[in-house]
Amino acid sequence: MKAKTTIMALALACLPGLTMAAGDLTRKPTGLPELVLGTEESGYGMSQTEYQLETGKSYSLEIQASGLKEYALKAPEFFASIYLRKVEVGAAEVKAVSLTELEFEDAGEVEIYFVPIKPGKFEFYAEGLEHKGMKGLFVVR
Template sequence: MMRKTAKRFQAALFGLAAASLLAVPSAQADGYLATQPEELEDLVLGTDMIGFNVSPKEYNLRTGQAYSLKIKASGYQEYALVAPEFFDYIWLRKVEAGDMEIKANSIYELEFEDESEAEIFFVPIRPGTYQMYARGLLEKGTVVTIHVK
């Protein structure tokens, strides 16, 4: 009697598991996700004469979409740009700076000592709201909010 009950219970669990798999929509992707990235508006660090303002103040992104983001430093300040949570939840394709491409698994910090620029190519992989900011300048407003859906 116990074996029949156990078997019925296992069959019921298997049925529930199978039904839940069928109910979840599957992700649809045709081809390589990182080709043809959407170019975001350039992020400019130091849009004022003091060098603390940034433009734009926020980005709205989608998971699974490839993006390229050019970051331009005005040279008014030194900027150690970090985004700890955001950088953890992107697939990084490459960083271009000067005449080189840097292919790495992750970014810890992008440091701009003078007027310069870098471009990152990435795919967000986790929804959330994140901050990208210049270390030591967050309180002065050198921060960008990134919304990922």
């Protein structure tokens, strides 16, 4: 049995690009640049239109709405491809399995904590305002 375990360990160690995670992947998140919705006087525009992420790495993303418009932030394929640890809104923490959208009726702020688990390019957008430039991309390697 010991020989089998040793052979398996050596085989895994020889696979290029294979990394073994140690510890809790959701702790010590990397803070991403804040996403501000409504950066222009008109209430349109986003402070970020692209985020570069890695699978298996923990992140936190603060999203802030200017309050100039109502914003329904959606990223359906991205939300389906992450491990969601929590969402913080004010003094509350929301522990949920997934997100559908983040809706802001007025000025407000939310912070999401997550780990991407699937590589790809995933769109995010303010529903109904995409034609005004309120869209972006999560690129997960």
